[in-house]
Structure formats: structure tokens, C-alpha cells
Amino acid sequence: MIETHKQPETAVLVALVTQKQTADQTKEYLDELAFLAETSGVITKKTFTQKLDRADTRTFVGKGKLEEIQLYIADNPVDTIIFDDDLTPAQVRNLEAEFKEIKVLDRSLLILNIFSMRAQTAQSRVQVELAQYQYMYPRLTRMWTHLSRQKGGVGMRGPGEKELETDRRIVQDRIAFLKEKLAKIDKQSQTRRKERDRLVRVALVGYTNVGKSTLMRTMAKADVFAENKLFATVDSTVRKVVLGNIPFLLTDTVGFIRKLPTTLIESFKSTLDEVREADILLHVVDVSHSSFEEHIDVVQATLADIKAADKPTILVFNKIDAFVPKEEWLPEPVHEISGDENEPVAAVAPPSAAEQKQTALAYLKRTYLTRQSDHVVFISAQNRENLDELRETLFKLVKEKHYTIYPNWTFIPLGDAYEEDAAPLG
Structure with missing residues (x-):
């Protein structure tokens, strides 16, 4: 008997270059959209962009670009066309009339599909x-x-x-x-969280796919699902962790993303309450991503939206093993000055790649210490690099908060204490 395998879905992606969104940004956003599609099991065959002041109210793109997409699909059949912005009901209706049997999706519907899968x-x-x-x-x-x-x-x-x-x-x-x-479930969740008020609560937050679950697994010494896909974690995971002799709760939460559907934020109120009610935030950043600075802004804007932006936060730059510094983060080349004005100026040997990385990381640390956070740590959760520094920084914040709950607690220095394995909590 011959086994037949279902062919994966295929799609073309469409985005605009506007006054508010440069060509470089559009390219990056399309890369992210392709990753979202891949996470849903869809293969991207081609991407289309058009420069417009604003989206066409009828079909999102102009008539000429619409015909270009139709000509491509006529020669290269695909299952789906995905737009990197939300479409209005009228736009969807008109696009479906243009593309007949081809499914028309927008970014929000694609993200909702991934959440449904996860x-x-x-x-x-x-x-x-x-x-x-x-x-x-x-x-x-x-x-x-x-x-x-x-x-x-x-x-x-x-x-x-x-x-x-x-x-x-x-x-x-x-x-x-x-x-x-959901209201009944939220009430049950609130009861469970109140039962945990005896312990300091720490929440991992960050853009999707920055390594939160890997860090959770490393710190909690427990099996936590981690995968190189967007929104690998949808359900919150809570573990009891002990630093020194201080127990606290560590929560891995759903990742944020650019243009996260409003309906998801509203529906995930109970899940996001884990962030809102946390005492300390670990804001994890993929420093190897070319747009990590924009990702930081997206996360901070989302935290502000859910009223969680004013909490003590450690900015955790992850994946330093894959970090490649930008030129603007490096000092100007140094030249040796000769005593003889007739001799050519000799350039000092350029720093090694490792030295350049350390210089750039030091620059970033200074920048973000003055700009956004009182605590900045650079780590590789995958390679367990600099985790001691993260533990020490976190220990100080947890200890400070723990003391307000148990003022007579006798503390054991972190270096002298045994760290217990984590325990899952309901």
C-alpha cells in the first residue's frame, strides 16, 4: 500500500512601505510574517511589497500590485494570501472576490491560529x-x-x-x-494566586522566541517546553525556585509581538495577571536579533497597556553567544602618532572579534542602565554563560521583597547555600 502525505500549504505574503514604515522595516516584518506562517505549517513562496502613503481602502494594495499578485498566482498556484496588517471587513470581502478560492488572511488571524494550535x-x-x-x-x-x-x-x-x-x-x-x-476560570486563578502571596513572584516577559522558556528551564532545573518557533509557550508555567534559602515563584508567560491582536490581550487577562501581579520582572531580550531594540519597545508598550510597566525589572540580554555588534557600538579606530611628521601614521591592530563583542556589550549596558533599567545582565541561557551574575542580581531583588513578607527571616548568602530543584505548581 502506497502512503500519501498531505502537501503543506503555500502562501504569498503582502506588506506596504509607508511614511511610517521604511523599506528595511517592511522587509524585516515580512521575515517575521514568514516565520509566523512557518509556525502554522505554511510555506512562503513569494513576498510582495508596495509603496503607498496608506493602505488602499478597497483592496489594501493598489490595482497594479493586485494584478501583479494575480499574475504570479496564475502561474504559481498557492493556497493562501497573507497580509501583514489587519484587513477591514470590506477589504477582505473585496480581496476574496478578486482571489476566488484562495484564502485571504491577515496578521491577526494568523496569530490567532498559532495560539489555537499551541x-x-x-x-x-x-x-x-x-x-x-x-x-x-x-x-x-x-x-x-x-x-x-x-x-x-x-x-x-x-x-x-x-x-x-x-x-x-x-x-x-x-x-x-x-x-x-472564562470569568469562572479567572476567579479560580485569582484564588490560586492569592494562595501564592506568601512567596515573592517573578515573571519572565519578552518578545516571542527570545529564549524565555530556555531560561526558565535552566533556572528552575525542570522540564519546560522550548522550541525555535514563535509562541512556543501560550500557557503560563509556574515553578518554585530557591536562591540561597529564599523560595520564590518563577512564571514563564506568553511572548509579546508587534501588532498583537487586541482580542488576544483582552481574552488572556487571567494569563497576563501573572505579569500584572508579579513583584519582579525578568525582561528577556534576544540581543542577537538585528531589531532587538524595537522588540524592547514593543514589550514595554505592552507592559504599559496592561499596567505592569512600573515594576522592578532586570533587563536580561540573552543569546550573547550569537551576538554580532553593530559598527556604531564600537569605538573609532586608534592610530599611533609618530614623532616624525614625515612618517605615515600607523594604525593600531584592530581589536579581535571577542574584544569587539565585549566593547559593544559594555556600551549597551551603559546605554540601557541610563535609559530604561536599574539592572542589566548579559547571558546565554543555552550555554549557561553569566548565569551566576543573573542569579546574584535576582537574589538581591527577591531578598529585598521577601524581607517585607518575612521581616524576621534569617538569610543565607547565595554562594553558601544549596539551590533546591524547582517544583511545579498548580
């Missing part, structure tokens, strides 16, 4: 389903007729497969039901 607990599944319905509701006319003729694939998970729920009232009822169910 959700493991009852709580996260309810959160994702609610976010999907809330996102689809204003697009109901096209979404349900569109999904009813499809046989699955990216964007088809969750509520989209229920062909009978084509009535707006039924969808409203489903949203109300999910909200009620």
Missing part, C-alpha cells in the same frame, strides 16, 4: 476561542461563507469549522457563554 490547557483554549470569535464577529459575513467552503488548514482551526454558526445572534451567544466560562 493552547494546551482548558483555560488557554477558552481564551483563544473567545479571541477568535471576537475577532471574527465584525467579519462574520465573509468569514463564515468563506470558511464553510474550505476543508481546513491555516486559519481554519477552532470556531471557523462550525458551519452551522452562521447566525450573528448565535455567535453573540457563544461569546457571552465563553466570557462567563
Whole structure:
């Protein structure tokens, strides 16, 4: 018997270059969109960009670019066309009319699909389903007729497969039901978190795929899922960790991303409460990423949105093993000055790659100490590099907070104490 394997879905990606988004930024955002598509199991065949002052209200791109995409697809059939911005209901309706049987997705729907794939607990599944319905509701006319003729694939998970729920009232009822169910789950979560108030709470936050779960696994000495894909972690993971003789709770939370759908932030209130109610934040940054500075801004903006930006924070620059410094972070070349003005000026031998890296990291540390954080640490969670410095910095903050809970606690210096293995918590 011959086994047949389902062919992976294929897609073309579309983005705009605007006054607010340069060509370089658009290229990077398309790379991220391709990574999101890959995480959903979709292979990107080609990307298209167009320079416009603003998106076309009818079809997102202009008529000429639309024809260019159609000509490409005519010769290179694909399953899906994905836009790197949210589409209005009218844009989706018009694009579906133009592209016929090809699925039309936007960035938010793609992210919602990934969350649906990743959700493991009852709580996260309810959160994702609610976010999907809330996102689809204003697009109901096209979404349900569109999904009813499809046989699955990216964007088809969750509520989209229920062909009978084509009535707006039924969808409203489903949203109300999910909200009620989530409210009960939130109440249970609040009770569990109150039971943990006896311990200092530390939350790992950061852009998606920066190594939070790897750091969690390293610090907690426990099995925590980590994968080189976006949103590998959707469900919060809480572990009890001991530094010195001080126990505290370490939580790995869902990663943030540029243009995170508002419905997800609203639905994941309970999960994000782990961040809001934390005593200390470990803001993990992938320093090897060319746009790590923008990622920092995205995370800080999201923290501000959920009212968690004013907490004691350690800025943890991760992946220094893969870090490549930019030229502007390095000092100007030094030249030897000869006593004889007729002799040519000789350049001093350039620093080694290792010296350049250390110089650049020192520059970044000075920059971010003065700009954003009182505590900056550079590590490689994968290679366990500089973890002692992170533990010492974290120990000081945990100790300070722990003392407010247990003022008579007898502290053991970190270097003299045995660190216990972590224990999972419900």
C-alpha cells in the first residue's frame, strides 16, 4: 500500500512601505510574517511589497500590485494570501472576490491560529476561542461563507469549522457563554494566586522566541517546553525556585509581538495577571536579533497597556553567544602618532572579534542602565554563560521583597547555600 502525505500549504505574503514604515522595516516584518506562517505549517513562496502613503481602502494594495499578485498566482498556484496588517471587513470581502478560492488572511488571524494550535490547557483554549470569535464577529459575513467552503488548514482551526454558526445572534451567544466560562476560570486563578502571596513572584516577559522558556528551564532545573518557533509557550508555567534559602515563584508567560491582536490581550487577562501581579520582572531580550531594540519597545508598550510597566525589572540580554555588534557600538579606530611628521601614521591592530563583542556589550549596558533599567545582565541561557551574575542580581531583588513578607527571616548568602530543584505548581 502506497502512503500519501498531505502537501503543506503555500502562501504569498503582502506588506506596504509607508511614511511610517521604511523599506528595511517592511522587509524585516515580512521575515517575521514568514516565520509566523512557518509556525502554522505554511510555506512562503513569494513576498510582495508596495509603496503607498496608506493602505488602499478597497483592496489594501493598489490595482497594479493586485494584478501583479494575480499574475504570479496564475502561474504559481498557492493556497493562501497573507497580509501583514489587519484587513477591514470590506477589504477582505473585496480581496476574496478578486482571489476566488484562495484564502485571504491577515496578521491577526494568523496569530490567532498559532495560539489555537499551541493552547494546551482548558483555560488557554477558552481564551483563544473567545479571541477568535471576537475577532471574527465584525467579519462574520465573509468569514463564515468563506470558511464553510474550505476543508481546513491555516486559519481554519477552532470556531471557523462550525458551519452551522452562521447566525450573528448565535455567535453573540457563544461569546457571552465563553466570557462567563472564562470569568469562572479567572476567579479560580485569582484564588490560586492569592494562595501564592506568601512567596515573592517573578515573571519572565519578552518578545516571542527570545529564549524565555530556555531560561526558565535552566533556572528552575525542570522540564519546560522550548522550541525555535514563535509562541512556543501560550500557557503560563509556574515553578518554585530557591536562591540561597529564599523560595520564590518563577512564571514563564506568553511572548509579546508587534501588532498583537487586541482580542488576544483582552481574552488572556487571567494569563497576563501573572505579569500584572508579579513583584519582579525578568525582561528577556534576544540581543542577537538585528531589531532587538524595537522588540524592547514593543514589550514595554505592552507592559504599559496592561499596567505592569512600573515594576522592578532586570533587563536580561540573552543569546550573547550569537551576538554580532553593530559598527556604531564600537569605538573609532586608534592610530599611533609618530614623532616624525614625515612618517605615515600607523594604525593600531584592530581589536579581535571577542574584544569587539565585549566593547559593544559594555556600551549597551551603559546605554540601557541610563535609559530604561536599574539592572542589566548579559547571558546565554543555552550555554549557561553569566548565569551566576543573573542569579546574584535576582537574589538581591527577591531578598529585598521577601524581607517585607518575612521581616524576621534569617538569610543565607547565595554562594553558601544549596539551590533546591524547582517544583511545579498548580
